[in-house]
Amino acid sequence: MSFDRLIKRIIETKNPTVAGLDPSFSYVPEFIREKYAGIADPLEAASKAVLEFNCGLIDALCDIVPAVKPQAAYYEAYGWYGMKTFAETVSYAQKKGMYVIADGKRNDIGSTMEAYATAYLGETELYGKKVAPFGADALTVNGYLGTDGIKPLLTPCKEFDKGIFVLVKTSNPSSGELQDRKLYNKKGFPSGNVYEVMGEMCENWGKEVGESEYGYTSVGAVVGATYPEQLAELRQKLPHTFFLVPGYGAQGGGGKGVSGAFDGQGLGAIVNASRSIICAYKKEGCDEQDFAGAARREALRMKEDICSYINLK
């Protein structure tokens, strides 16, 4: 009923970071791609290459990084074969002890949102058998549709001890076009920005599932590393909301900038990096055969960078 499972992994590994598995095909080392060149369907071939790439990364990271975050778009881009690789990646990472955040930014209402909840976090009974279609541990969602779009997720959160991260303040340059717009209430008084209202809704939705050991509910928020001031401000305002912080690394946020996302115990947030970890072999200029080693080195560097600014014990 909370992010306690994730928080325990963070404490075990002393590492509040998550590796984003965003396997654009150009990121997959040439030697892996070549292995599958003989398969007739290019979507199938690419999906198999991606799975091998992911498994190599997971093997290299699973004892030092608590979680992975596969981004659905990079699997859907390989069609249904890609979604098979997505499912296999979730399952492989979990077998290696990692917490898996499915980054799908899903959103809809009522029974449609229930279907997404089932797909990513829950179970469905078909032909008398219970199955978990993708079986991730947490899902990113978009709250633009309001409570009707979030409520259906709270059931699997409670029943199967899963979590959600609602987009609050995203890391991209144009996030302010809507999210920073100022609102006023019915009496004509200012009542915060769009992203603040979304943050307050997260606190309220979270209350329904209840907080737990570490004080955070199972309703988290996505808050970009590229806006350090808002990050620190939201940490104060949303004391029960666990943060997923994208934008470290390739997008420009650094260890100091993300430090405001954490509470006094160095908890309350997990920082994501995707390209900077999975493409570390390119930046390092090492042999591509050592792609997993390079990912591990970068993950350790990132851990040190962030931990030097926070109080995680």
Added chain:
Amino acid sequence: MSFDRLIKRIIETKNPTVAGLDPSFSYVPEFIREKYAGIADPLEAASKAVLEFNCGLIDALCDIVPAVKPQAAYYEAYGWYGMKTFAETVSYAQKKGMYVIADGKRNDIGSTMEAYATAYLGETELYGKKVAPFGADALTVNGYLGTDGIKPLLTPCKEFDKGIFVLVKTSNPSSGELQDRKLYNKKGFPSGNVYEVMGEMCENWGKEVGESEYGYTSVGAVVGATYPEQLAELRQKLPHTFFLVPGYGAQGGGGKGVSGAFDGQGLGAIVNASRSIICAYKKEGCDEQDFAGAARREALRMKEDICSYINLK
């Protein structure tokens, strides 16, 4: 570079409606479900049953309804097998001449959004071959992340003559929690609601791809049938934005209520109904073997209802 392909189909069939293919398993007739009961993996079995259900519906609707809208959630709920059925449904509907709106409400930024654009609307080159992963004609998207989340979609819209529908004012009861909130500008003056700002952004994004024969760009908007006043108001304010109108039928909107979504020529919008069409056999109480016939009868009834309030020739 527009919704002209869809509009031409609407004029041909004299029917501004789209059938939502939201195959919750309980909607699939028993006699179809039973055929696949022998398959060991329940996700595979259910996905095959859903495909047969969908193909039957498409056969019954393709000469009278211009488009179908498969809702991704109901396919993801069957895991990757479900996404295979999604791909096969898109392809089957297109072979039968229908325009396919993938209802995924996808959203992300930069290269991730490009991956979604490729997955649903574009092509990717892998191992020297060009492939369209899901190859739909249009995609629903969520604009909460601003321009960074929409721009990557405009490329396939231009290159492959595809379209997008951005969530503006959704049909659900709680849509107002965020979407109806009032904004003020930097000088402290009122500047509309959140959904109006989103609507204006649609007009602006659409300008980049340009309008065409019927005056609509390839950037459309989702505006719920359950809010008739806002529908008519937005039709006036967003003259180049084609509307996808959910909420007819099961959600409670009727023909009169949606009439405000249309322009003087009876164009400018397409109204969706899902459950009321695909589950018509249950409501009608006919033999479930006649599920497709019942869907056709309800689709014709809906067409008559809506066309009695608009000027489509």
